[in-house]
Amino acid sequence: MGGKLVQHDATKLAQGYSRAVRTVEVLSIVSFYTLVAAVAWRGFPYALKAPWLALAGLFFGYLLADFTSGFVHWLADTWGSPDMPVIGKALLRPFREHHVAPKAMTLHDFIETNGNNCLISLPWALGALFMPLDVEGFGGLLFFTMTSITSMIFWVMMTNQFHKWSHFEPAELPAVVRWLQRYNLILSPDHHDIHHRAPFDTHYCITTGWLNVPLMRLGFFRGMERLVTALTGAIPRKDDIGLAAALEVAPLPDAPSRVATHTPQH
Ligand SMILES: [Zn+2]
Ligand SMILES: [Zn+2]
DSSP states (O other), rough: SOOOOOOOEEEEEEEEEOOOHHHHHHHHHHHHHHHHHHHHHHHHHHHHHOOOHHHHHHHHHHHHHHHHHHHHHHHHHOOTTSTTTTTTIIIIIHHHHHHGGGGGGOOOOOHHHHHHHHHHHHHHHHHHHHOOOOOOOTTTHHHHHHHHOOOOOHHHHHHHHHHHHSOOGGGGGGGHHHHHHHHHHHHHHHOOOTTTTOOOOOOOOOOSSSTTHHHHTTTTHHHHHHHHHHHHHOOOTTHHHHHHHHHHHHHHHHHHHIISSSSOOO
């Protein structure tokens, strides 16, 4: 692309990882594992009675995780800035850091790798745990939903691990991980490489990457961006790559009246 990329400073972004964020991450991980274990305990007797439904739910959850990883990644790459209160430091900063220092995540420990995803999964884990299952005529559907949600959040939690592995050199990885990557059962390095080319506007799904091509063909993320811009006037990727480069990806024909001056329309 021709427009000059204006990105954040990697060192400053790395320094934004505060003690408060780390405490939240530790609490999120402990709560997440406790809740998922409780849901598994609750669902186990039902899974014995309907094993195929349980397997279907687990697989559907894997697909949902890939979609969720793409949607959350797109949200965090495209909108907002690390300077925003609360979510800026906790959720947006790592995404900005990852584009300017992609290898930095390979040095992150278990807590920094998994804390974020455990945090965003907590409401879903609570929902699955307290979902009613014994409703006359809907038992199968409710069990499938509970299994899908639990599988989804489990694989969403694993997503940062899969993503992290895609940034390691192959020689640094266990043979089983390389095997899973080669057969695209988890995110492969070659596939994920496509996302890391400026302006970082495609291939957001990072669990398996299976949904990247279908979503691109549907124009899903470009359509969502046009919708958000129409509603709010925000310019996608402005904070990540700078205004000029961002406008090159998502030009706004009517920008002067709506975005720059906010002239009231009558
Ligand atoms: Zn990204
Ligand atoms: Zn990456």
